[in-house]
Amino acid sequence: MNTDPIADFLTRIRNACFAKHLLLSIPSSKLKKKLTYVLLENGYILDYKIEKKNNKEIIKIALKYYKKISVIQKIIRISKPGLRKYSKYKNIPRVLNGLGIAIISTSKGLITDKIARKKKIGGEIICFIY
Numbered sequence: 001m002n003t004d005p006i007a008d009f010l011t012r013i014r015n016a017c018f019a020k021h022l023l024l025s026i027p028s029s030k031l032k033k034k035l036t037y038v039l040l041e042n043g044y045i046l047d048y049k050i051e052k053k054n055n056k057e058i059i060k061i062a063l064k065y066y067k068k069i070s071v072i073q074k075i076i077r078i079s080k081p082g083l084r085k086y087s088k089y090k091n092i093p094r095v096l097n098g099l100g101i102a103i104i105s106t107s108k109g110l111i112t113d114k115i116a117r118k119k120k121i122g123g124e125i126i127c128f129i130y
Contacts, residue, residue, distance in 0.1 A: 003081060005029060010075045010127055013039075016063060017070035028057035034110040035103065035126070036061060042101055042112060044072050044129060078102070078125040088122040100130025 009032050016024040026032060028050060036059055039045045046062040064071040079085040087093070087104075092113045095102050102113035106123035116123065 006031065006035070006126060007077050007080070009035060010077055013061070013063075013072065014075050016061075017072050020065070020068075020070070022063060024061045024063060026059045026061065028059045031110075032059060038101075038103055038110055038112065039129070042129075072129060074100075074128070074130055076128045078127055079105075085125045086123065087125055089116055089120050090122075092116055092122065092125070093128075095128045096130045100128055102126075102128050 009026055012024060012026055033050070036045070036048045039061075040048060044064060046064045048059055048061045051058050051060055092104065093102060095113065098114075103126045104111055104113060104116045104123045105126050106116060106121045108119065108121060110126070111119075
């Protein structure tokens, strides 16, 4: 039993990118669906679809590569179950000077650091991706 499903989700993506897999299957949840959607919106994955198998939903993710190198170079979990990291919109860190994204969990849902700054809302910093 994994106590941190987000860390598991991020680790599966990290490992699949490192092993140069084209497709990846992950057990589904509302938060994982939203995380996957944010990755798609920001161009870190090619596509995804949700399939049902034995009454359980599975997210199938098509990973993105450029010249045989994964678009996702690093995924770093910031807020952990034992130590939550929250930030006001003014203090949200820039990832790689704006080249990467931070995914923030806010009252308006999961959004990137750029959108959070624009809308002036802070929240829990889930992860950094670049």
